[in-house]
Amino acid sequence: MNRTLRTVYLKSIFWAFFIVLLNTQAVFSQTTTTLPVPPAVAIPEGNLLTVTAIVGYGVYTLWKQGRRAG
Amino acid sequence: MKEDYPSAQTLIAVFAASFLTFYYVPPMLLSIRIVSKTLTLLGTVNAAIHEQLLAAIGIEAWSQSNLLRLSSGAIVEYSPYCFGLLTIGAFVILVSFTPRLPIGDRLKWVFWSSLLLLAVNQVRIIIELLIASAEPSLLSTVDRIFYPILPIAALILWRRGLKSREHKFAIREVIYARG
Secondary structure (H helix, E strand, O other): OOHHHHHHHHHHHHHHHHHHHHOOOOOOOOOOOOOOOOOOOOOOHHHHHHHHHHHHHHHHHHHHHHHOOO | OOOOOOOHHHHHHHHHHHHHHHHHHHHHHHOOHHHHHHHHHHHHHHHHHHHHHHHHOOOOEEEEOOEEEEOOOOEEEOOOOOHHHHHHHHHHHHHHOOOOOOHHHHHHHHHHHHHHHHHHHHHHHHHHHHHHHHOHHHHHHHHHHHOOHHHHHHHHHHHHHHHHHHHHHHHHHHHHHHO
């Protein structure tokens, strides 16, 4: 697979992931008319995906920059 | 590979380790009573500050523990899973794996960027509160659209820092090569 094609694939995967992320409920706020439920046992998925996405993007950037001849 | 850059194996390990950390560590910490109490207290203080802020511009709100009830009927929960702190955690991981940087520079970078990220988070929450006080049914939609602002800000800060530092090092290398 050539480099440009791979970049296109990686970018489309990134954007697909980003769209999924936008559709994931964040935990910060919620509209409710009843009393709030106690905190969930595991970390809310929106937060988990988002912070993982930050690290993933950074790791990809470092890998790409490190590969450049220099 | 460029010199000083982490290898592909290291980067994969960093990614896996950070995913596991974000998955397992926060619930583990929150199961410790004092930690969950402190984080709830942080939410309580935040709710109280936002109550005063909204009162200053003529919007009625009532804070009760880490909940903020707006006069429009919306209820905002300040979760102990502090998203701002988690984003700073991710930022710290990226800064610590940035190559060729003295520890002092790393600490300065993390400190100023964390302050900026917390400020961005506050602005985001206030905008969400203003929208929710006008139209409570929009709160969850607005939150879903707005919360990626924080990770995007973190990424921009890290990328900009990385680029400017690369540039600085490149100039220094040229100077050394000449000298």
